[in-house]
Amino acid sequence: MDFDRAVRIATEGVPLAGRFECQFESVRKRERHDNGSLASDVFAAVRQKFTKEGKLSYHILFPRCLWAFLPGLFLALITWGRPGDEGRMCVDPSTILDGGAPNDVILDDGAANAQLPDTGRPEKQGLPDENPPVYYGTALTRFLIWIYNLRIDNPVDGICLLADNSPQPSVASFTTLTWRYCVQQFFRNFWSFRVA
Amino acid sequence: MVGSLPSVITIWVFPYLSVDNQASLQQAHPRFHPLWGDSRLFPPGPGSYRRRRFGFGKVSPLLSTRHTQPSPYFIAHLLWDWLLASDRCVLADALPPMRPYAHLRVAAAGLDLSSLHAPRPTVDSSPISKARSYRMAVALLRFNFNYGDFIRWLGGEYTGAHWDWDATFDIVDSV
Numbered sequence: 001m002d003f004d005r006a007v008r009i010a011t012e013g014v015p016l017a018g019r020f021e022c023q024f025e026s027v028r029k030r031e032r033h034d035n036g037s038l039a040s041d042v043f044a045a046v047r048q049k050f051t052k053e054g055k056l057s058y059h060i061l062f063p064r065c066l067w068a069f070l071p072g073l074f075l076a077l078i079t080w081g082r083p084g085d086e087g088r089m090c091v092d093p094s095t096i097l098d099g100g101a102p103n104d105v106i107l108d109d110g111a112a113n114a115q116l117p118d119t120g121r122p123e124k125q126g127l128p129d130e131n132p133p134v135y136y137g138t139a140l141t142r143f144l145i146w147i148y149n150l151r152i153d154n155p156v157d158g159i160c161l162l163a164d165n166s167p168q169p170s171v172a173s174f175t176t177l178t179w180r181y182c183v184q185q186f187f188r189n190f191w192s193f194r195v196a
Numbered sequence: 197m198v199g200s201l202p203s204v205i206t207i208w209v210f211p212y213l214s215v216d217n218q219a220s221l222q223q224a225h226p227r228f229h230p231l232w233g234d235s236r237l238f239p240p241g242p243g244s245y246r247r248r249r250f251g252f253g254k255v256s257p258l259l260s261t262r263h264t265q266p267s268p269y270f271i272a273h274l275l276w277d278w279l280l281a282s283d284r285c286v287l288a289d290a291l292p293p294m295r296p297y298a299h300l301r302v303a304a305a306g307l308d309l310s311s312l313h314a315p316r317p318t319v320d321s322s323p324i325s326k327a328r329s330y331r332m333a334v335a336l337l338r339f340n341f342n343y344g345d346f347i348r349w350l351g352g353e354y355t356g357a358h359w360d361w362d363a364t365f366d367i368v369d370s371v
Binding site for chain 1: 296300322324329333336341354355
């Protein structure tokens with residue numbers, strides 16, 4: 001185990017390396033965009049979601065006017081999807097805005113994800129501190145093995161497991177799977193066991 | 197400027213005056229306006245330089261974020277202390293974000309930030325606390341919008357320092 005790396009992650013946070021650079025005009029454009037893709041009927045739901053997310057220490061809410069003063073700020077758009085009944089808010093650092101007005105020649109380089117090195121491309125590999133490989137192909141398998149071993153070590157204890165407890169790579173890659181009945185049943189069994 | 201009026205002190209005192217006293221002050225010094233007065237701001241806590249080098253939240257030299265051109269508003273913030281009151285007023289008219297900024301500076305002169313170090317309030321269905329977010333903004337302003345220093349000052353769960361890392365590593369080591 002790489003303890004030095006673990007200590008760095010604990011004290012410095014992640015990612016351990018990265019150079020993020022954009023035009024201030026991109027930030028201004030995104031602020032003016034004002035999450036324009038959001039339908040007005042979901043505003044209340046988004047606000048409610050933000051209220052709920054207040055339990056997370058890394059959600060720090062500021063007055064809006066501060067966007068103009070923070071050096072190095074990247075603004076992520078807010079999107080709202082409806083994978084289930086309750087809807088899902090996504091702070092989206094990937095979407096790139098269009099040019100907007102016909103004379104608008106400012107290219108939007110304010111999407112933070114666009115500046116992450118792509119681990120899937122050979123020429124961008126070798127930068128694990130900036131974007132560590134997560135081995136999507138085996139993420140779900142490893143997660144299920146971990147749960148299986150947890151059951152072996154704790155044969156009679158209840159295990160509370162929800163879909164959100166699965167590791168982010170598996171959620172990101174296998175969202176469709178986790179919402180399918182056959183796999184959903186797998187997760188739900190753990191939950192049922194605890195209730196029983 | 198406001199003539200012989202020690203505006204630095206006045207701004208600090210102004211929020212604590214009664215409404216009548218505030219009106220009297222405005223009558224005595226018509227050119228004084230708390231929004232455009234001198235307000236000297238200082239970080240709310242010492243030790244920023246040490247926190248950058250050691251412990252939780254320390255600066256990572258390999259990680260940075262920047263704009264290719266600086267924000268004009270941030271430059272205006274840096275210039276604010278050297279501007280005349282009349283110039284500040286003109287600047288606020290020319291750059292809209294500078295007006296709420298001026299209000300923020302006035303609040304920073306008298307707002308107590310100790311509550312930000314207290315345990316966070318329990319999240320329930322009540323609305324988002326505007327007072328708390330405004331205090332966060334004031335703290336950030338007093339750190340010259342240096343977000344890293346601001347987070348390091350908050351410390352605790354904001355930097356991951358609240359976990360028992362020794363016990364965690366002991367467990368990992370025993371596996």
